[in-house]
Amino acid sequence: MAFQIVGTGRAVPEYILTNEEVSKLVDTTDEWIKTRTGINSRFVSTHETITDLAAAAGKKALEKAGLDATDLDLIICSTVMAEHASPSLSCLVQKELGAKCPAFDINAACSGFVYGLDIADAYISMGKANTVLMVGAEVMTRHVDWTDRASCVLFGDGAGAVVLQKGDGLKAIHLTAKGDDKLLSIGNTFCKSPFGRQPVLDPHFKMNGGEVFKFAVGAGLKDVKTVMSKAGITSDDIKMVIPHQANLRIFQVIKDKLGLSEDQVASGIDHYGNTSSASIPLMLDELIEQGRLVPGDIIVMTAFGGGLTSGACVIKL
Ligand code: UT7
Numbered sequence: 001m002a003f004q005i006v007g008t009g010r011a012v013p014e015y016i017l018t019n020e021e022v023s024k025l026v027d028t029t030d031e032w033i034k035t036r037t038g039i040n041s042r043f044v045s046t047h048e049t050i051t052d053l054a055a056a057a058g059k060k061a062l063e064k065a066g067l068d069a070t071d072l073d074l075i076i077c078s079t080v081m082a083e084h085a086s087p088s089l090s091c092l093v094q095k096e097l098g099a100k101c102p103a104f105d106i107n108a109a110c111s112g113f114v115y116g117l118d119i120a121d122a123y124i125s126m127g128k129a130n131t132v133l134m135v136g137a138e139v140m141t142r143h144v145d146w147t148d149r150a151s152c153v154l155f156g157d158g159a160g161a162v163v164l165q166k167g168d169g170l171k172a173i174h175l176t177a178k179g180d181d182k183l184l185s186i187g188n189t190f191c192k193s194p195f196g197r198q199p200v201l202d203p204h205f206k207m208n209g210g211e212v213f214k215f216a217v218g219a220g221l222k223d224v225k226t227v228m229s230k231a232g233i234t235s236d237d238i239k240m241v242i243p244h245q246a247n248l249r250i251f252q253v254i255k256d257k258l259g260l261s262e263d264q265v266a267s268g269i270d271h272y273g274n275t276s277s278a279s280i281p282l283m284l285d286e287l288i289e290q291g292r293l294v295p296g297d298i299i300v301m302t303a304f305g306g307g308l309t310s311g312a313c314v315i316k317l
Helices: 019-025 030-037 050-065 089-097 109-125 209-231 248-258 276-289
Strands: 003-011 015-018 041-044 074-078 103-106 131-139 157-166 170-177 184-186 205-207 240-243 298-305 309-316
Touching (some): 003 050, 003 109, 003 276, 015 019, 030 248, 041 157, 050 089, 050 157, 050 276, 074 089, 103 109, 109 131, 109 170, 109 298, 131 276, 157 276, 209 248, 209 298, 276 298
Antiparallel strands (some): 003 157, 015 041, 184 205, 298 309
Protein backbone atom coordinates (compact mmCIF):
# COMPACT_ATOMS: atom_id res chain seq x y z
CA MET A 1 0.00 0.00 0.00
CA ALA A 2 1.74 3.12 -1.20
CA PHE A 3 -0.24 6.34 -1.40
CA GLN A 4 -1.85 9.09 0.59
CA ILE A 5 -4.44 11.60 -0.63
CA VAL A 6 -2.84 15.06 -0.74
CA GLY A 7 -5.58 17.01 -2.53
CA THR A 8 -9.21 16.67 -3.61
CA GLY A 9 -11.42 18.62 -6.01
CA ARG A 10 -14.82 18.50 -7.66
CA ALA A 11 -16.79 20.17 -10.43
CA VAL A 12 -20.45 20.02 -11.35
CA PRO A 13 -22.49 21.63 -14.14
CA GLU A 14 -24.40 24.83 -13.43
CA TYR A 15 -27.85 23.52 -14.23
CA ILE A 16 -29.81 21.86 -11.41
CA LEU A 17 -32.64 19.60 -12.53
CA THR A 18 -35.24 19.04 -9.83
CA ASN A 19 -37.56 16.07 -9.46
CA GLU A 20 -40.46 18.42 -10.20
CA GLU A 21 -38.95 19.20 -13.59
CA VAL A 22 -38.24 15.52 -14.32
CA SER A 23 -41.89 14.78 -13.59
CA LYS A 24 -42.82 17.11 -16.49
CA LEU A 25 -40.73 14.93 -18.84
CA VAL A 26 -41.83 11.43 -17.79
CA ASP A 27 -44.64 9.86 -15.79
CA THR A 28 -43.11 10.12 -12.32
CA THR A 29 -43.42 12.13 -9.12
CA ASP A 30 -41.10 13.88 -6.69
CA GLU A 31 -42.53 11.55 -4.02
CA TRP A 32 -41.63 8.34 -5.93
CA ILE A 33 -38.11 9.48 -6.74
CA LYS A 34 -37.43 10.67 -3.18
CA THR A 35 -38.79 7.61 -1.42
CA ARG A 36 -37.35 4.99 -3.80
CA THR A 37 -33.91 6.60 -4.30
CA GLY A 38 -33.30 9.56 -1.95
CA ILE A 39 -32.74 11.93 -4.90
CA ASN A 40 -34.16 15.50 -4.83
CA SER A 41 -32.17 17.04 -7.68
CA ARG A 42 -29.12 16.44 -9.83
CA PHE A 43 -26.65 18.53 -11.84
CA VAL A 44 -27.07 18.21 -15.61
CA SER A 45 -24.51 19.34 -18.14
CA THR A 46 -25.91 21.70 -20.74
CA HIS A 47 -22.88 23.55 -22.13
CA GLU A 48 -20.18 21.85 -20.01
CA THR A 49 -18.32 18.94 -21.57
CA ILE A 50 -17.00 15.99 -19.60
CA THR A 51 -13.50 17.34 -20.28
CA ASP A 52 -14.47 20.71 -18.74
CA LEU A 53 -15.71 18.97 -15.60
CA ALA A 54 -12.79 16.54 -15.29
CA ALA A 55 -10.17 19.24 -15.87
CA ALA A 56 -11.84 21.64 -13.40
CA ALA A 57 -11.96 18.94 -10.69
CA GLY A 58 -8.32 18.02 -11.40
CA LYS A 59 -7.23 21.66 -11.25
CA LYS A 60 -8.88 22.15 -7.85
CA ALA A 61 -7.32 18.95 -6.48
CA LEU A 62 -3.88 20.16 -7.61
CA GLU A 63 -4.47 23.59 -6.03
CA LYS A 64 -5.46 22.01 -2.72
CA ALA A 65 -2.38 19.77 -2.88
CA GLY A 66 -0.23 22.87 -3.54
CA LEU A 67 1.15 21.22 -6.67
CA ASP A 68 1.57 22.17 -10.28
CA ALA A 69 0.30 20.14 -13.25
CA THR A 70 3.93 19.59 -14.26
CA ASP A 71 4.48 17.73 -10.96
CA LEU A 72 2.17 14.94 -12.15
CA ASP A 73 3.69 11.62 -13.25
CA LEU A 74 0.40 10.06 -14.34
CA ILE A 75 -3.21 10.99 -15.00
CA ILE A 76 -5.95 8.35 -14.83
CA CYS A 77 -9.58 9.17 -15.63
CA SER A 78 -12.41 6.77 -15.05
CA THR A 79 -15.54 7.21 -17.15
CA VAL A 80 -18.12 5.04 -18.83
CA MET A 81 -18.04 7.27 -21.91
CA ALA A 82 -15.93 10.28 -22.77
CA GLU A 83 -16.41 12.64 -25.68
CA HIS A 84 -14.27 10.56 -28.01
CA ALA A 85 -13.10 6.96 -28.14
CA SER A 86 -9.76 8.66 -28.83
CA PRO A 87 -8.23 10.95 -27.68
CA SER A 88 -8.96 9.69 -24.20
CA LEU A 89 -10.51 11.97 -21.58
CA SER A 90 -7.28 11.81 -19.58
CA CYS A 91 -5.25 13.07 -22.55
CA LEU A 92 -7.62 16.03 -22.91
CA VAL A 93 -7.38 16.71 -19.17
CA GLN A 94 -3.58 16.55 -19.47
CA LYS A 95 -3.77 19.17 -22.26
CA GLU A 96 -6.18 21.43 -20.31
CA LEU A 97 -4.05 21.30 -17.17
CA GLY A 98 -0.75 21.74 -19.00
CA ALA A 99 0.67 18.48 -17.60
CA LYS A 100 3.40 16.55 -19.38
CA CYS A 101 2.88 13.04 -18.03
CA PRO A 102 1.34 9.87 -19.48
CA ALA A 103 -2.45 9.67 -19.29
CA PHE A 104 -5.04 6.97 -19.88
CA ASP A 105 -8.69 6.19 -19.19
CA ILE A 106 -10.24 3.23 -17.46
CA ASN A 107 -13.81 1.98 -17.50
CA ALA A 108 -15.10 -0.06 -14.61
CA ALA A 109 -18.47 1.75 -14.63
CA CYS A 110 -19.52 2.94 -11.17
CA SER A 111 -16.55 1.14 -9.56
CA GLY A 112 -14.08 3.01 -11.78
CA PHE A 113 -12.76 5.35 -9.09
CA VAL A 114 -11.81 2.53 -6.72
CA TYR A 115 -10.33 0.55 -9.62
CA GLY A 116 -8.28 3.64 -10.52
CA LEU A 117 -6.99 3.97 -6.96
CA ASP A 118 -5.75 0.38 -7.18
CA ILE A 119 -3.87 1.14 -10.42
CA ALA A 120 -2.40 4.33 -8.93
CA ASP A 121 -1.27 2.33 -5.90
CA ALA A 122 0.50 -0.16 -8.18
CA TYR A 123 2.32 2.63 -10.07
CA ILE A 124 3.40 4.38 -6.88
CA SER A 125 4.36 1.09 -5.15
CA MET A 126 6.58 0.12 -8.07
CA GLY A 127 8.26 3.50 -8.09
CA LYS A 128 6.91 4.26 -11.58
CA ALA A 129 5.12 7.39 -10.35
CA ASN A 130 5.39 9.73 -7.36
CA THR A 131 2.37 11.93 -8.02
CA VAL A 132 -0.85 10.69 -9.65
CA LEU A 133 -4.06 12.53 -10.53
CA MET A 134 -7.09 10.23 -10.41
CA VAL A 135 -10.36 11.66 -11.76
CA GLY A 136 -13.83 10.12 -11.88
CA ALA A 137 -15.89 12.03 -14.47
CA GLU A 138 -19.29 11.26 -15.96
CA VAL A 139 -22.05 12.86 -18.00
CA MET A 140 -24.56 10.08 -17.45
CA THR A 141 -27.47 12.33 -18.46
CA ARG A 142 -26.27 11.99 -22.07
CA HIS A 143 -26.52 8.19 -21.93
CA VAL A 144 -29.98 7.73 -20.50
CA ASP A 145 -33.22 7.50 -22.40
CA TRP A 146 -35.18 10.58 -21.37
CA THR A 147 -38.44 8.78 -22.17
CA ASP A 148 -37.65 5.91 -19.76
CA ARG A 149 -38.76 6.84 -16.25
CA ALA A 150 -37.07 3.77 -14.76
CA SER A 151 -33.61 5.16 -15.53
CA CYS A 152 -33.67 8.87 -16.44
CA VAL A 153 -34.74 9.93 -12.94
CA LEU A 154 -31.61 8.41 -11.40
CA PHE A 155 -28.61 10.12 -12.94
CA GLY A 156 -26.60 13.31 -12.71
CA ASP A 157 -23.29 14.66 -14.03
CA GLY A 158 -20.06 15.72 -12.37
CA ALA A 159 -16.40 15.02 -11.73
CA GLY A 160 -14.32 14.40 -8.64
CA ALA A 161 -10.56 14.15 -8.38
CA VAL A 162 -7.78 13.25 -5.97
CA VAL A 163 -4.04 13.84 -6.09
CA LEU A 164 -2.09 10.90 -4.69
CA GLN A 165 1.49 10.83 -3.50
CA LYS A 166 3.74 8.28 -1.86
CA GLY A 167 2.56 7.60 1.69
CA ASP A 168 0.80 5.10 3.91
CA GLY A 169 -2.81 6.34 3.64
CA LEU A 170 -4.14 3.31 1.76
CA LYS A 171 -4.64 0.48 4.27
CA ALA A 172 -6.49 -2.11 2.16
CA ILE A 173 -8.15 -2.42 -1.23
CA HIS A 174 -10.17 -5.16 -2.87
CA LEU A 175 -11.74 -5.39 -6.35
CA THR A 176 -14.17 -7.84 -7.95
CA ALA A 177 -15.70 -8.44 -11.39
CA LYS A 178 -18.42 -10.79 -12.53
CA GLY A 179 -18.99 -10.41 -16.29
CA ASP A 180 -22.66 -9.83 -17.10
CA ASP A 181 -24.31 -7.87 -19.91
CA LYS A 182 -27.91 -8.60 -18.94
CA LEU A 183 -28.39 -6.75 -15.66
CA LEU A 184 -26.80 -3.42 -16.56
CA SER A 185 -25.56 -2.09 -19.89
CA ILE A 186 -24.83 1.34 -21.29
CA GLY A 187 -24.80 2.09 -24.98
CA ASN A 188 -23.48 0.40 -28.01
CA THR A 189 -22.27 2.47 -30.89
CA PHE A 190 -21.10 -0.05 -33.48
CA CYS A 191 -21.30 1.37 -36.99
CA LYS A 192 -22.55 -0.32 -40.10
CA SER A 193 -19.97 -2.61 -41.67
CA PRO A 194 -20.24 -4.99 -44.63
CA PHE A 195 -18.71 -7.63 -42.37
CA GLY A 196 -19.86 -9.41 -39.24
CA ARG A 197 -22.99 -8.87 -37.26
CA GLN A 198 -25.64 -6.22 -37.75
CA PRO A 199 -24.95 -2.84 -36.16
CA VAL A 200 -26.66 -2.06 -32.90
CA LEU A 201 -27.12 1.68 -32.55
CA ASP A 202 -28.38 1.93 -29.03
CA PRO A 203 -26.74 4.59 -26.92
CA HIS A 204 -28.95 4.14 -23.89
CA PHE A 205 -28.84 2.80 -20.38
CA LYS A 206 -30.56 -0.46 -19.45
CA MET A 207 -30.76 -1.84 -15.94
CA ASN A 208 -32.63 -4.53 -14.07
CA GLY A 209 -32.95 -2.29 -11.01
CA GLY A 210 -34.09 -4.94 -8.55
CA GLU A 211 -31.33 -7.42 -9.41
CA VAL A 212 -28.63 -4.71 -9.49
CA PHE A 213 -29.88 -3.52 -6.10
CA LYS A 214 -29.36 -7.03 -4.68
CA PHE A 215 -25.91 -7.24 -6.29
CA ALA A 216 -24.95 -3.79 -4.94
CA VAL A 217 -25.95 -4.60 -1.37
CA GLY A 218 -24.34 -8.05 -1.43
CA ALA A 219 -21.10 -6.95 -3.08
CA GLY A 220 -20.86 -3.74 -1.05
CA LEU A 221 -21.23 -5.53 2.28
CA LYS A 222 -18.83 -8.34 1.35
CA ASP A 223 -16.18 -5.94 0.01
CA VAL A 224 -16.38 -3.64 3.03
CA LYS A 225 -16.01 -6.58 5.43
CA THR A 226 -13.05 -7.85 3.38
CA VAL A 227 -11.15 -4.55 3.48
CA MET A 228 -11.98 -3.96 7.14
CA SER A 229 -10.55 -7.36 7.96
CA LYS A 230 -7.45 -6.78 5.74
CA ALA A 231 -6.88 -3.40 7.41
CA GLY A 232 -7.55 -4.81 10.91
CA ILE A 233 -10.24 -2.25 11.77
CA THR A 234 -13.74 -2.42 13.29
CA SER A 235 -16.81 -0.26 12.66
CA ASP A 236 -15.80 1.93 15.62
CA ASP A 237 -12.56 2.91 13.84
CA ILE A 238 -14.42 4.20 10.78
CA LYS A 239 -15.16 7.93 10.60
CA MET A 240 -17.22 7.47 7.49
CA VAL A 241 -18.15 4.97 4.80
CA ILE A 242 -18.50 6.65 1.40
CA PRO A 243 -20.70 4.37 -0.70
CA HIS A 244 -21.22 4.81 -4.43
CA GLN A 245 -24.21 7.15 -4.50
CA ALA A 246 -26.72 4.88 -6.22
CA ASN A 247 -29.64 4.65 -3.81
CA LEU A 248 -30.29 5.86 -0.26
CA ARG A 249 -31.87 2.49 0.53
CA ILE A 250 -28.55 0.74 -0.26
CA PHE A 251 -26.79 3.01 2.28
CA GLN A 252 -29.44 2.10 4.85
CA VAL A 253 -28.75 -1.63 4.49
CA ILE A 254 -24.97 -1.09 4.66
CA LYS A 255 -25.42 1.06 7.78
CA ASP A 256 -27.66 -1.45 9.56
CA LYS A 257 -25.67 -4.57 8.65
CA LEU A 258 -22.36 -3.02 9.68
CA GLY A 259 -23.80 -1.49 12.85
CA LEU A 260 -22.85 2.05 11.82
CA SER A 261 -24.50 5.28 12.96
CA GLU A 262 -26.28 7.65 10.54
CA ASP A 263 -23.28 10.03 10.67
CA GLN A 264 -20.92 7.25 9.59
CA VAL A 265 -22.49 6.82 6.14
CA ALA A 266 -21.91 9.62 3.64
CA SER A 267 -24.92 10.65 1.61
CA GLY A 268 -25.09 13.33 -1.07
CA ILE A 269 -27.44 11.48 -3.38
CA ASP A 270 -30.16 14.04 -2.58
CA HIS A 271 -28.30 16.73 -4.60
CA TYR A 272 -26.05 14.70 -6.93
CA GLY A 273 -28.20 11.73 -7.98
CA ASN A 274 -26.17 8.81 -9.31
CA THR A 275 -23.00 10.11 -10.99
CA SER A 276 -21.43 6.68 -11.56
CA SER A 277 -17.65 6.71 -11.01
CA ALA A 278 -17.68 10.41 -10.07
CA SER A 279 -19.88 9.84 -7.04
CA ILE A 280 -17.28 8.81 -4.45
CA PRO A 281 -14.69 11.54 -5.19
CA LEU A 282 -17.48 14.16 -5.38
CA MET A 283 -18.59 13.17 -1.88
CA LEU A 284 -15.04 12.98 -0.55
CA ASP A 285 -14.22 16.53 -1.64
CA GLU A 286 -17.52 17.88 -0.32
CA LEU A 287 -17.02 16.25 3.10
CA ILE A 288 -13.45 17.55 3.39
CA GLU A 289 -14.56 21.04 2.35
CA GLN A 290 -17.32 20.95 5.00
CA GLY A 291 -14.77 19.90 7.64
CA ARG A 292 -16.66 16.64 8.23
CA LEU A 293 -13.53 14.69 7.27
CA VAL A 294 -10.10 15.78 8.49
CA PRO A 295 -6.55 14.40 8.28
CA GLY A 296 -6.20 11.25 10.35
CA ASP A 297 -9.79 10.07 9.77
CA ILE A 298 -10.27 6.52 8.55
CA ILE A 299 -12.71 6.19 5.67
CA VAL A 300 -14.04 3.26 3.69
CA MET A 301 -15.07 3.65 0.06
CA THR A 302 -17.37 1.06 -1.49
CA ALA A 303 -18.42 1.02 -5.14
CA PHE A 304 -20.54 -1.34 -7.27
CA GLY A 305 -22.11 -1.25 -10.69
CA GLY A 306 -21.89 -2.17 -14.35
CA GLY A 307 -19.63 -4.96 -15.39
CA LEU A 308 -20.67 -6.19 -12.93
CA THR A 309 -17.85 -4.71 -10.90
CA SER A 310 -17.29 -3.77 -7.30
CA GLY A 311 -14.47 -2.56 -5.11
CA ALA A 312 -13.75 -1.17 -1.67
CA CYS A 313 -10.82 0.34 0.15
CA VAL A 314 -9.80 1.64 3.57
CA ILE A 315 -7.90 4.93 3.59
CA LYS A 316 -6.47 7.02 6.42
CA LEU A 317 -6.73 10.66 5.35
O1 UT7 B 1 -24.99 2.82 -10.32
C1 UT7 B 1 -25.01 1.44 -10.66
C2 UT7 B 1 -25.61 0.64 -9.58
N1 UT7 B 1 -27.02 0.91 -9.54
C3 UT7 B 1 -27.72 0.57 -8.50
O2 UT7 B 1 -27.19 0.08 -7.55
C4 UT7 B 1 -29.20 0.78 -8.59
C5 UT7 B 1 -29.92 -0.34 -7.90
N2 UT7 B 1 -31.39 -0.29 -8.09
C6 UT7 B 1 -32.15 0.68 -7.57
O3 UT7 B 1 -31.68 1.63 -7.01
C7 UT7 B 1 -33.67 0.51 -7.68
O4 UT7 B 1 -33.94 -0.79 -8.16
C8 UT7 B 1 -34.34 1.57 -8.60
C9 UT7 B 1 -34.32 2.93 -7.93
C10 UT7 B 1 -33.65 1.65 -9.93
C11 UT7 B 1 -35.80 1.19 -8.81
O5 UT7 B 1 -36.47 1.07 -7.55
P1 UT7 B 1 -37.36 -0.23 -7.25
O6 UT7 B 1 -37.90 -0.07 -5.89
O7 UT7 B 1 -36.51 -1.44 -7.50
O8 UT7 B 1 -38.53 -0.07 -8.27
P2 UT7 B 1 -39.02 -1.08 -9.39
O9 UT7 B 1 -38.14 -1.02 -10.58
O10 UT7 B 1 -39.26 -2.44 -8.77
O11 UT7 B 1 -40.42 -0.48 -9.74
C12 UT7 B 1 -41.47 -0.42 -8.76
C13 UT7 B 1 -42.66 0.25 -9.38
C14 UT7 B 1 -43.06 -0.34 -10.74
O12 UT7 B 1 -44.46 -0.26 -10.85
P3 UT7 B 1 -45.38 -1.56 -10.57
O13 UT7 B 1 -44.89 -2.60 -11.53
O14 UT7 B 1 -45.11 -1.94 -9.14
O15 UT7 B 1 -46.75 -1.08 -10.82
C15 UT7 B 1 -42.44 0.62 -11.73
O16 UT7 B 1 -43.13 0.65 -12.97
O17 UT7 B 1 -42.37 1.62 -9.64
C16 UT7 B 1 -42.60 1.92 -11.01
N3 UT7 B 1 -41.62 2.93 -11.41
C17 UT7 B 1 -41.83 4.24 -11.28
N4 UT7 B 1 -42.89 4.93 -10.83
C18 UT7 B 1 -42.80 6.27 -10.82
C19 UT7 B 1 -40.37 2.71 -11.90
N5 UT7 B 1 -39.78 3.90 -12.11
C20 UT7 B 1 -40.67 4.85 -11.74
C21 UT7 B 1 -40.63 6.25 -11.70
N6 UT7 B 1 -41.70 6.93 -11.23
N7 UT7 B 1 -39.54 6.96 -12.10
